[in-house]
Amino acid sequence: MNGIKLISTGSALPERVVTNHDLAKIVDTNDEWIVSRTGISSRRHCSGGETHAGLCLAAARQALERGGIAPEQIGVCIVATVSQDYFTPAAACLLQKELGLPEDTVCFDLNAACSGFVYGLHVAECLLAAAPRKYALVIGGEVLSRLMDFTDRSTCVLFGDGAGAALVEWGERFPSLHAVLGCRGNAEALNVPGIRTGLPSYVHMDGQTVFRFAVEALPHCAKEVADKAGIPLEQVDRFVFHQANQRIIDFAVKKLKVDPAKCTGNIARTGNTSAASVPLLLDELVTSGALASGQKALCVGFGAGLTWGGALLELA
Ligand code: UT7
Numbered sequence: 001m002n003g004i005k006l007i008s009t010g011s012a013l014p015e016r017v018v019t020n021h022d023l024a025k026i027v028d029t030n031d032e033w034i035v036s037r038t039g040i041s042s043r044r045h046c047s048g049g050e051t052h053a054g055l056c057l058a059a060a061r062q063a064l065e066r067g068g069i070a071p072e073q074i075g076v077c078i079v080a081t082v083s084q085d086y087f088t089p090a091a092a093c094l095l096q097k098e099l100g101l102p103e104d105t106v107c108f109d110l111n112a113a114c115s116g117f118v119y120g121l122h123v124a125e126c127l128l129a130a131a132p133r134k135y136a137l138v139i140g141g142e143v144l145s146r147l148m149d150f151t152d153r154s155t156c157v158l159f160g161d162g163a164g165a166a167l168v169e170w171g172e173r174f175p176s177l178h179a180v181l182g183c184r185g186n187a188e189a190l191n192v193p194g195i196r197t198g199l200p201s202y203v204h205m206d207g208q209t210v211f212r213f214a215v216e217a218l219p220h221c222a223k224e225v226a227d228k229a230g231i232p233l234e235q236v237d238r239f240v241f242h243q244a245n246q247r248i249i250d251f252a253v254k255k256l257k258v259d260p261a262k263c264t265g266n267i268a269r270t271g272n273t274s275a276a277s278v279p280l281l282l283d284e285l286v287t288s289g290a291l292a293s294g295q296k297a298l299c300v301g302f303g304a305g306l307t308w309g310g311a312l313l314e315l316a
Contacts, residue, residue, distance in 0.1 A: 003176035004125045005316040006297075007069065007135070009283035010062025010165040012055040013270070014044040020157065029153045039246025043160025043271030045145040052085045053094045055163035056141035059279075060095055063137065063165040071100045075133030076124050077107045080116025080140045080275035082192060082304070083147055084109055091141065099137075106131065113190070114242050114303025115181070116140060116275035121168065121299070121311050122179035128170035139165040140275035147192055149202040158244075159203065160271035164279025169316065177311040178228040180221055189213065190304040210306070214248045217308040219255040221300050225310040233258050236312070237295035238285055242302055243267035243277045264290075274303065282313075291315050 019042045020031040034040055046055075056079055064071065077099075079091040086094075092107035101107070106127055112119040117140035124136040141163035148156045189209045193199035218241060226233050233256055241249050243265050253263050266281050273280060278299050285291040293315055302308040 001176055002129065002170070002172045003174045004121070004128065004168040004170050005174050006313050007167045007169050007316050008063050008067035009167070009279065009286045010059040010066065011163065011280050011283040012058035012062070013162045014046040014050045014055065016045050016047045017042050018045045023157050026150055027153045027156060029157055034157050037247070038158060039267045040158065040271045041268045044162055046143050046161050052081070052083060052141055052143045053091055055143070055161070056091055056139050056165070057095060057098050059141065059163040059165035060099060060137050060139055063167040064099070067167040069135055069167060072102055073133055073135045074101050074105055074137055075131035076127045076136035077101055077105055078110055078120040078124055078136065078138050080110045080112065080120040080138070081142055082111055082113055082274060083142045083144050112307045112309065113305055114244065114274045114277060115301035115305065115307040115309035117164070117278045118179070118299050118301045118309030118311050119181055121166070121177055121313065122181060122309070124168060125170065125177050125179070134170045136168050137165060138168060139163060140277070140279040142274045142276045144203070144274060147201060147203050149200070152202070154207060155203050155205055158272050160273050162270060162273045162276045162280050164276050164283050166279055166282065175312070175314055177313060178225050179309065179311040180224040180228060181309040183305050183307045186306050189306060211245070211248065213306050214244060214302050215251045217302045218248060218252040218300055221302070221308045221310040222252065222256055222298055225298055225312055229312050236298045237262065238291050238297040239263045240278050240281050240285065240297050240299040241265065242300060243270060243281060244272045244303065277301070286315060
């Protein structure tokens with residue numbers, strides 16, 4: 001068996017905190033509805049000179065520093081995102097320059113929406129097996145506030161900005177991620193229109209359809225990862241679920257019959273940060289000591305595509 005271990009994490013959030021009360025001043029909503037239907041109290045939005053690349057860079061730098069790994073040791077750099085600064089070049093290419101990664105580093109962005117970070121972990125695991133250098137940066141970064149229609153209360157209250165980074169190492173005796181990835185193509189349920197449509201690039205979501213998909217996909221994917229790894233769910237130390245809606249998480253916790261104390265999240269403070277959601281939470285768990293060396297985190301993302309992805313990640 002060979003695979004990857006998590007060496008260190010990093011994160012970056014924009015300075016500006018946007019509360020539910022702030023949003024209630026610009027759109028017909030209220031704190032009570034948002035908290036009770038989603039669990040979100042506030043989220044961060046980029047302002048001034050803050051950029052997607054800036055957030056990803058700060059998170060990646062922190063992960064490198066904490067891991068004690070030099071840029072020259074990185075073989076793969078993947079940014080999972082749907083809201084990068086440029087269609088091209090990829091955010092990962094901007095990081096190559098700013099971090100000083102070697103020119104033969106495999107650098108690209110990955111669009112699997114809210115499943116993107118977990119997709120990225122699996123892709124990094126596969127690529128590192130063939131790479132000359134055995135460390136990868138996998139970053140999930142989003143500036144979703146740029147993709148919001150602030151007259152649409154059904155979406156603009158949900159999403160936030162931020163970036164989380166994971167530094168991983170591949171080893172011949174390291175455990176496999178036992179990744180489970182999937183897709184059920186559906187452009188109607190959740191989309192951001194591209195150039196061809198002539199429509200503004202705002203997030204459009206049929207919330208109830210996505211909710212029904214999520215409450216099926218999240219527990220099913222978590223169980224499949226544990227089955228693939230050959231361990232009972234009780235042996236998982238932490239569950240790092242995509243922070244889309246507290247009600248979806250509560251449903252999954254009940255269905256899986258896992259300890260709710262192992263499933264704590266940060267949605268109240270971050271909102272839904274799509275591809276950044278899982279790595280931001282992972283970073284909180286690692287830095288707080290809630291995920292300790294040798295422990296396993298079962299990460300699950302789900303969202304536009306419709307996609308899902310789960311992986312069992314061990315902290316070195
Ligand atoms: O990360 C990608 C994956 N995304 C998800 O997993 C999101 C999944 N979906 C959801 O989390 C939920 O469907 C939402 C949070 C988006 C919506 O919650 P809901 O309980 O499904 O609400 P709803 O869309 O059925 O709307 C219920 C009512 C409607 O009013 P009427 O028609 O009953 O009078 C909406 O107009 O709530 C109203 N509403 C709001 N009211 C106040 C919708 N948004 C708001 C709002 N403030 N922000």
